[in-house]
Amino acid sequence: MSRTPACLRQALIGIRFFTRIYMLMVVLIGFMGAGKSTVGRIVADLLGVSFVDTDVFIERHEGRTIREMFDLHGEAYFRQIERAAVTELLEDRASVLALGGGAPMDREIRALLGGHTVVYLHVPYEQALVRVHGDSYRPLLHGSGVRQIYDSRMPVYESTATIRVETDGRRPDDVAREVLHRLAPTPNLRDGSSCLVTAVGGTYFAHAGPGVTARAVDLIPNAAAAESVVIISATQDEQISDSIASQLDGHSVIRATVDDHERSKSFSTVARLAEQMATQMVHRNDLVIGVGGEVVCEIAGLVAALFNRGIPLALVPTTLVAQADSAIGGKNAISLPQGRNLIGTIYQPVAVVADTAVAARKDQRGYSAGLAEIVKHALLQGTDAVNAVMSLAGALRGRDPAAVNQAVRVSQEFKAAVVSRDDRETGDRVFLNYGHTFAHAIEWATGVDGSDDGAPIAIGMMAAAHVSHIQGRMSAAEVEVHRDLLVALGLPTSATVDVDRLEAAWMRDKKYDHGVRLVLLDRIGVPRRGCTATREELATALAALAPG
Numbered sequence: 001m002s003r004t005p006a007c008l009r010q011a012l013i014g015i016r017f018f019t020r021i022y023m024l025m026v027v028l029i030g031f032m033g034a035g036k037s038t039v040g041r042i043v044a045d046l047l048g049v050s051f052v053d054t055d056v057f058i059e060r061h062e063g064r065t066i067r068e069m070f071d072l073h074g075e076a077y078f079r080q081i082e083r084a085a086v087t088e089l090l091e092d093r094a095s096v097l098a099l100g101g102g103a104p105m106d107r108e109i110r111a112l113l114g115g116h117t118v119v120y121l122h123v124p125y126e127q128a129l130v131r132v133h134g135d136s137y138r139p140l141l142h143g144s145g146v147r148q149i150y151d152s153r154m155p156v157y158e159s160t161a162t163i164r165v166e167t168d169g170r171r172p173d174d175v176a177r178e179v180l181h182r183l184a185p186t187p188n189l190r191d192g193s194s195c196l197v198t199a200v201g202g203t204y205f206a207h208a209g210p211g212v213t214a215r216a217v218d219l220i221p222n223a224a225a226a227e228s229v230v231i232i233s234a235t236q237d238e239q240i241s242d243s244i245a246s247q248l249d250g251h252s253v254i255r256a257t258v259d260d261h262e263r264s265k266s267f268s269t270v271a272r273l274a275e276q277m278a279t280q281m282v283h284r285n286d287l288v289i290g291v292g293g294e295v296v297c298e299i300a301g302l303v304a305a306l307f308n309r310g311i312p313l314a315l316v317p318t319t320l321v322a323q324a325d326s327a328i329g330g331k332n333a334i335s336l337p338q339g340r341n342l343i344g345t346i347y348q349p350v351a352v353v354a355d356t357a358v359a360a361r362k363d364q365r366g367y368s369a370g371l372a373e374i375v376k377h378a379l380l381q382g383t384d385a386v387n388a389v390m391s392l393a394g395a396l397r398g399r400d401p402a403a404v405n406q407a408v409r410v411s412q413e414f415k416a417a418v419v420s421r422d423d424r425e426t427g428d429r430v431f432l433n434y435g436h437t438f439a440h441a442i443e444w445a446t447g448v449d450g451s452d453d454g455a456p457i458a459i460g461m462m463a464a465a466h467v468s469h470i471q472g473r474m475s476a477a478e479v480e481v482h483r484d485l486l487v488a489l490g491l492p493t494s495a496t497v498d499v500d501r502l503e504a505a506w507m508r509d510k511k512y513d514h515g516v517r518l519v520l521l522d523r524i525g526v527p528r529r530g531c532t533a534t535r536e537e538l539a540t541a542l543a544a545l546a547p548g
């Protein structure tokens with residue numbers, strides 16, 4: 001293929017993606033109290049674009065409140081001003097625009113909305129009244145006939161909107177996320193799938209499927225806009241990087257390799273990569289693509305987060321653990337002699353492209369660690385998810401590509417949902433530490449490197465299961481469910497761990513806070529965070545964990 005058509009094709013794909021996801025104008029309509037102003041702000045935050053509320057714009061412009069305008073000059077006067085304001089704002093192409101509830105009733109405004117994405121937030125009448133009850137700023141609420149106004153507007157909202165979202169009984173952030181889901185065009189991947197991650201730090205797709213490497217660059221929205229593309233590749237995955245580099249016709253491609261091993265997580269690796277990028281004059285609009293397992297994806301993430309105070313990052317995870325888990329959610333870190341992962345950020349990528357056929361290869365690393373995380377996600381989700389993994393267990397042990405693809409997709413969906421709710425780990429994301437607090441201590445005590453080997457997490461989850469049972473949270477049968485699933489996947493379920501060693505390791509943990517806090521299960525699918533355990537409970541659990 002000649003240079004120009006390839007560039008053009010990329011540019012077109014990039015522009016289409018940009019206009020449809022990032023640069024499009026999203027207009028919110030609906031009755032008073034539907035949440036246009038509240039949800040609109042969240043949608044804009046999630047997309048990282050600007051937000052304008054026409055009512056606020058009008059009040060600032062006029063130097064008085066809407067209530068005053070109604071009182072002094074009447075509704076007709078306000079509508080005239082509103083029409084002019086909406087016209088101006090639609091021309092400005094502010095990214096997310098919340099209209100006042102009455103604006104779509106104006107024929108001229110409706111005509112201007114044609115061609116835009118118009119989201120109708122539906123709220124039942126009674127619910128709207130509850131939400132805006134007693135509000136003195138909404139003059140129409142204080143006259144009679146609010147119900148008639150509501151009834152007459154419903155069909156207009158319906159026919160003007162391109163998307164309708166129900167808000168009854170839902171939190172504004174949940175409504176905002178649905179809006180994003182409905183806006184995003186999901187690419188058509190043969191045998192693959194894409195899930196949307198809507199973290200506060202960025203909205204992006206995680207794509208998974210066999211052979212998606214061949215389309216990697218098409219699936220990275222920022223690729224077209226980048227002049228230089230830095231590919232930071234695991235030494236072991238250079239073939240994949242070659243394939244990606246070959247798709248970057250017309251870009252200046254800078255290649256660097258990193259060993260996909262814990263010891264690479266150092267300041268010196270970051271410095272080497274950053275200096276190479278600085279020498280090659282990489283700019284803010286360029287792109288870093290990380291290709292590799294967990295370690296390389298984290299290093300690429302940290303370098304992208306720090307270089308020029310942050311440049312776009314795409315991840316092409318190549319191992320099962322990175323695909324099913326770590327590449328989604330933006331965590332990155334390097335380690336210090338004093339402890340692992342002590343220096344890092346949460347920096348979301350613009351895309352994750354997981355070629356599941358690569359992770360399934362017989363010689364590919366990070367496989368058992370990936371199985372352990374897949375088990376963890378299932379245990380956190382519930383019995384149906386556990387049964388689904390169980391039914392794939394034989395095929396997964398044999399690295400059957402279809403089973404790997406299926407498991408990665410399900411795991412990504414779950415991880416994406418958790419991260420979308422809580423990307424800063426102040427809430428539900430903490431649950432993803434299930435088994436990990438034990439695992440880190442076990443790794444420290446035994447010297448096993450869990451980034452490649454699922455054993456520490458598997459044993460860690462068994463330890464957490466025993467503690468959960470000892471504390472009366474979980475039944476003995478549920479501990480056996482843990483064991484059966486891990487055994488079916490060829491993962492270990494017992495180990496000899498000394499309680500003193502365990503506690504010594506925890507003292508060094510960055511999450512240590514006057515005693516260790518554990519994630520335990522009240523039931524499979526019902527995690528609990530911030531749990532404590534007495535030394536006696538731990539000793540009993542470790543005795544149950546011992547072999548034989």
Ligand SMILES: Nc1ncnc2c1ncn2[C@@H]1O[C@H](COP(=O)(O)OP(=O)(O)O)[C@@H](O)[C@H]1O
Nearest residue numbers: 031032033034035036037038131167170171172
């Ligand atoms: N989904 C929701 N559930 C409950 N209360 C909501 C919801 N969305 C918005 N609210 C609340 O309702 C009130 C009106 O919201 P607002 O965003 O101003 O609506 P609008 O701009 O559509 O009139 C606010 O107090 C807001 O916090």
Ligand SMILES: O=C(O)C1=C[C@@H](OP(=O)(O)O)[C@@H](O)[C@H](O)C1
Nearest residue numbers: 031032033055100101102138139
């Ligand atoms: O429904 C309406 O006619 C109005 C709704 C208000 O905005 P919200 O829908 O944001 O409350 C505001 O524009 C004005 O009070 C008139």
Ligand SMILES: [Mg+2]
Nearest residue numbers: 036037055098
């Ligand atoms: Mg409003």
